[in-house]
Amino acid sequence: MKRLLSSITDGKGFDILLVAFPLGYLFLMSGLPLLYNVLMSFQEVDMFSRGSFWRPFVGLKNYRDLFAMPETLPILYNTGIFVVASIAGQFLLGFGLALFFWTNFPGATWLRGLFLVSWVMPGLVVGAIWNWILSGDFGVLNFLLRETGIIDGNIFWRSDPDFSLWAVIIANIWLGMAFNMILLSVGLSAIPKDLYEAAELDGANAFQRFWTITLPMMRSTIGAIISLGLIFTLQQFDLFAAITSGGPNNSSNVTQYWAWDLSFRQYDFAKGATISVIMIIFVMFASVVYVRSTRHEVRG
Amino acid sequence: MTLQIELSGVNKYYGAFHALKNIDLAIEKGTFVALVGPSGCGKSTLLRSLAGLESISTGDLRIAGDLMTTVPPRKRDVAMVFQTYALYPHMTVEQNLTYSLRIRGASKAAMKKAAADVAATTGLSDLLGRYPRELSGGQRQRVAMSRAIIRNPKAFLFDEPLSNLDAALRVHMRKEIRMLHDRLGATSVYVTHDQIEAMTMADHVVVMRDGIIEQQGRPLDLYDRPANKFVAGFIGSPAMNFIPATVGSDGFSLVTHVGEPQTIVLDRALDPGRSVVAGLRPEHLTVVDGGGMFRFPVGIVETTGSATYISTATTPEITIVDTARRSIRTGDVIELTIRPSDVHVFDTKTGMRL
Numbered sequence: 014m015k016r017l018l019s020s021i022t023d024g025k026g027f028d029i030l031l032v033a034f035p036l037g038y039l040f041l042m043s044g045l046p047l048l049y050n051v052l053m054s055f056q057e058v059d060m061f062s063r064g065s066f067w068r069p070f071v072g073l074k075n076y077r078d079l080f081a082m083p084e085t086l087p088i089l090y091n092t093g094i095f096v097v098a099s100i101a102g103q104f105l106l107g108f109g110l111a112l113f114f115w116t117n118f119p120g121a122t123w124l125r126g127l128f129l130v131s132w133v134m135p136g137l138v139v140g141a142i143w144n145w146i147l148s149g150d151f152g153v154l155n156f157l158l159r160e161t162g163i164i165d166g167n168i169f170w171r172s173d174p175d176f177s178l179w180a181v182i183i184a185n186i187w188l189g190m191a192f193n194m195i196l197l198s199v200g201l202s203a204i205p206k207d208l209y210e211a212a213e214l215d216g217a218n219a220f221q222r223f224w225t226i227t228l229p230m231m232r233s234t235i236g237a238i239i240s241l242g243l244i245f246t247l248q249q250f251d252l253f254a255a256i257t258s259g260g261p262n263n264s265s266n267v268t269q270y271w272a273w274d275l276s277f278r279q280y281d282f283a284k285g286a287t288i289s290v291i292m293i294i295f296v297m298f299a300s301v302v303y304v305r306s307t308r309h310e311v312r313g
Numbered sequence: 314m315t316l317q318i319e320l321s322g323v324n325k326y327y328g329a330f331h332a333l334k335n336i337d338l339a340i341e342k343g344t345f346v347a348l349v350g351p352s353g354c355g356k357s358t359l360l361r362s363l364a365g366l367e368s369i370s371t372g373d374l375r376i377a378g379d380l381m382t383t384v385p386p387r388k389r390d391v392a393m394v395f396q397t398y399a400l401y402p403h404m405t406v407e408q409n410l411t412y413s414l415r416i417r418g419a420s421k422a423a424m425k426k427a428a429a430d431v432a433a434t435t436g437l438s439d440l441l442g443r444y445p446r447e448l449s450g451g452q453r454q455r456v457a458m459s460r461a462i463i464r465n466p467k468a469f470l471f472d473e474p475l476s477n478l479d480a481a482l483r484v485h486m487r488k489e490i491r492m493l494h495d496r497l498g499a500t501s502v503y504v505t506h507d508q509i510e511a512m513t514m515a516d517h518v519v520v521m522r523d524g525i526i527e528q529q530g531r532p533l534d535l536y537d538r539p540a541n542k543f544v545a546g547f548i549g550s551p552a553m554n555f556i557p558a559t560v561g562s563d564g565f566s567l568v569t570h571v572g573e574p575q576t577i578v579l580d581r582a583l584d585p586g587r588s589v590v591a592g593l594r595p596e597h598l599t600v601v602d603g604g605g606m607f608r609f610p611v612g613i614v615e616t617t618g619s620a621t622y623i624s625t626a627t628t629p630e631i632t633i634v635d636t637a638r639r640s641i642r643t644g645d646v647i648e649l650t651i652r653p654s655d656v657h658v659f660d661t662k663t664g665m666r667l
Contacts, residue, residue, distance in 0.1 A: 207399040210366050215413035215464070216387045225412070229403040 047293070053286035060280060075287040084263050084271075091178055092247075092267040095185075099249075100242040102186035107193025107238075114194070115201050125198065132191040140255020143184040147171055147256070174264035177257045181265055184252050189245060193238055200234030201227070236306025243299040247292055268292055316375070317342040317500040318363065318468055323372035325358055325524075332358045334524040336372070340468075340502065340517070345494050347515035348504045350547070355524040360470050360504045364393050377467050392461035393470040396477065398453045400445040406432075406456050407441040413464050427463055435459045435493075451482050458490070462497065469494070471503040475510065487514055508548050512536070520544050542664035545592045545657055551622065553592045553657070554631045560587045567591050567658070571627050575607035580653035583667055590664075592657035595622070595632040598649050600639060605648025614641055623647070 020026030054075055056068040079085055114125045131139070146154050149169035158164045170180040204227065212222045228235075250269050253259055259266035259274065266274075268288050276285030318340040325333035333355050340346050348356040361367040363374065365386035374382045381389050401409050408415075410431060411424040419427075432438045435455045445453055454474060461469055471490070475483045491514050494501050505511055511518050512532045519529040520543075528540040539545035545553050558567040564582040569575050569591065577591060600623070612626035623633040623641060633649065641647060658667045 205397070205399065207395050207397055208401060210364075210386075211393070211395060211399040211401075211460075212412070213366070213386045214364055214389075214391065214393050215460075216416045217412075218387060221416055225416075226401065232403075 050286045050289050051293075053282060054290045056283060058281075058283040058286075063280075063282065071283075075283045079284055079287050084266070088263060088266050088268060088271050091263075091265065092269075095178060095182060095249075095267050096243060096246045098179075098182045099185045099189065099246045100239060102182070103189040103193045103242055104235075104239060106186065106190045108197050110190070110194040111197035111201055114198060125194070128191045128194060130191070131187055132189075132195075134188070136188065136249070136251025137255050139184060139188050140252045143180070143187070143252075144171070144256060147180050147183070171257050172261055174261055177261060177265035181249075181252050181256050184256060185246065185249055188252070189242065192245075193242070196238050196241075197231070197234060200231045204230045233306045237303055240299040240303035240306065244296055244303070247296055247299075315342050315378075316340065317344075317377055318502065319373075319375040320359075320363075321373050323359075323362065323374065324370050325355075325362060325367065326370045332524050333362070333369075336526060338519065338526070338529070340500060342500055343498055344516045345491065345501045345503065345514060346517045346519060347511035348502065348519050348521060349506065349508055349511040350521035350527075352506060353523075354521040356504045356506075356519075356521050357472060359521070360393075360472055360502060363468070363502060364391055364470055365389050390464075390466050391468045391470055392464050392466040393472065394454075394457045394461055394474045396473040398445075398457040398474075398477075400453060400456055400460075402445050404444075405441065406437060406443050406445070406448070409445070409456055410437075410441075410460050410463050412460070431459045431463045434496075435462070450478050451486065454478065454486060458493065462493070467500070469499050469501040471501065473504055473506065475505075476507075483510075490514065509550060512548065518548075520547060538666070539592075539657065540666055542590060542592070542659045545659070545666075549594055551595045551632050551634065553594050554598075555629065555659075556591045556593065556631065557661070558589055558591045560585055560589060562586070567656070569607065571629065571631070572609065577606055577651065577656055578653050579656055579658070583658065588661045589667060590659045590661055592659060593631070593651055594655065594657075595634040597651050597655040598631075598633045599651065600633065600635050600637070600641070600647050601650050603648065605650045608646055608648050611641055611643055611645045611647055614643060 017026065021030060053068075055070060055072060057071045057074075058068055062068045110125075110128065114121045146152055147170040149155065149167050149172065152170070154170070155164070155167045159167070168176055170176045208226055208230075209222055212226050217225060247269060250273065253265065253267065253270040257265040259270045263271075269292065272285045272288040272292070274285075275281045275288065316339050318338070320336050320338040323333055323336040323338075324331070336359060348359060350356050358367055362369050363376075365381070365384065369382055372382070373380060376389060376391065401412065404412065407425075407428045410428045411419070414424045414427060428441060429438070432441055435458060437452070437455055437459060440448065440452060440456075445456065448456065454477075457474065474490070475486055478486060487510060490501075490503075493499075503511075503514060512535075515532060517529065518532050518535055520527045520535065522543055528535060528544045535544060535548050539548060542555065546555065557570040558577070559570070560566075560583045561568050561576065562585045564585050565579050567577040567579060567589065569577060577593075583589070609625040609627055609631060611623060612630065613624045615622040615624075619636065621635045621638065621641070623635055625631040625633075626643075633647075635641070659665065660667055
């Protein structure tokens with residue numbers, strides 16, 4: 014008993030204790046629900062068996078049913094567009110801003126801090142603001158596009174099936190851009206200045222320096238930010254709830270919103286769980302890429 | 314001789330700070346020039362201005378006869394070796410060496426051959442496939458130099474390239490850089506705060522302080538005839554002793570003001586009664602057994618084997634380098650002598666050589 018106590022205060026026991034708390038928490042709060050979710054996707058769940066743990070096992074039936082539904086493929090397609098367009102927009106604009114602030118003009122640090130406002134705002138609030146901006150009748154975006162002559166008539170962003178998904182994408186790009194900018198700024202500032210001086214003396218112009226020094230030196234940061242972006246966009250739920258609710262007619266529906274809709278509005282927990290499992294596979298893939306890209310961050 | 318680098322009336326301001334003050338410097342083709350001085354003296358700023366990494370506020374810079382004052386660094390055709398080496402960490406040694414050629418669109422075969430040729434002369438042939446992080450400090454240093462050599466530039470600029478190496482390697486690389494310079498027939502400008510590096514490597518030493526050139530010339534000229542007290546104290550190791558003194562009534566002697574008044578004989582006449590500073594190099598002071606010019610009590614004795622460093626118990630302290638292995642101990646009184654031609658005299662106020 015005494016040895017155990019001294020091990021906890023001075024020895025390995027303390028290390029184990031420190032690790033045990035977060036691991037225990039993660040297992041309890043994330044691990045168990047995740048496993049339960051996987052289990053549910055192989056069971057038949059209805060209104061009467063919701064409270065029980067051991068429900069009739071149906072094998073892959075839920076998966077077969079899911080892919081037999083007419084809306085599944087369009088929603089998966091929407092999810093793909095949402096993820097690719099959001100990440101591309103967030104990354105390109107974030108990188109552009111990071112490079113812009115990297116020139117370190119007077120007030121750059123201060124202004125960069127202000128950009129973080131978009132990131133600290135709750136998704137529902139961002140959604141509410143973009144509802145105004147995107148509004149078909151009096152929205153400021155329509156006003157700008159109309160006055161500059163890009164469009165002739167108003168676009169009903171949230172209710173036109175051709176635009177509803179893009180309405181959420183625009184808001185999501187705005188929401189995630191600042192996070193991209195901050196991480197990329199950190200990556201940029203980690204590149205030693207004398208590398209650029211050496212490259213300049215070696216005859217490289219600004220574009221060549223960007224291409225041969227900045228981009229390769231940023232490889233691990235870019236890998237990390239894109240895999241994090243994949244994880245974050247697959248988690249993006251608030252904006253759909255606030256802006257389009259997945260409509261009209263599923264035209265802006267994506268898997269993460271649909272899973273919630275199936276489970277908690279239609280009480281089809283089995284199908285909701287099945288979609289979640291499919292998403293878990295994608296997120297796991299992104300996590301592996303993320304972990305692998307941060308592993309190479311040590312430079313020498 | 315043609316001038317390879319020419320600076321005339323160069324000034325550099327950082328806001329209100331005047332970093333380079335009216336620098337005039339002419340560097341002949343094929344010479345090895347050392348810029349030396351304490352930190353903050355402007356030597357690095359001057360070098361970076363040559364490279365184009367800093368802009369010159371006023372004045373002209375010519376490289377190989379062409380006006381380069383406002384030309385961007387990449388068009389100046391000068392190569393620089395950085396203190397940190399600045400190797401591209403994501404490229405192999407070979408890619409590091411051929412970077413400048415790649416930028417200019419050289420063919421793969423030409424780059425491979427150039428890298429192999431340079432690597433052979435600098436002993437990097439076995440390391441071409443490695444990354445900088447897999448190299449030792451000395452090897453990185455060689456890569457940095459090879460990267461400069463491969464371009465065959467109009468001038469090589471070195472920014473304290475040896476300060477990250479250990480003492481033994483530094484002495485070795487010193488010789489290696491000088492040999493490379495001679496073999497390539499290059500023009501080199503070398504910044505260092507180490508006067509020994511400057512003296513041993515350079516044909517022409519430029520001593521700087523507070524943005525001005527205090528003195529420039531051949532290393533031994535600077536040692537033999539320092540223009541002022543600053544250069545006298547900076548060049549030579551251990552540093553020159555400075556003793557407050559007054560010129561004697563005959564004009565051919567100095568009366569020192571350390572401890573008891575004592576007399577040093579001069580080989581030239583100065584104004585009698587003038588207040589001056591005598592500069593005596595530790596290696597020029599000789600301990601004698603009688604008939605010395607002056608006597609001092611001994612403070613600390615340090616033996617290195619080849620020489621004995623004797624510090625006197627006076628204020629200011631006087632250092633003597635003795636190579637004769639005398640048994641001198643703390644508390645002894647020693648007699649010293651110095652050849653009149655080895656006595657440097659400086660004005661007390663201006664510090665200029667008299």
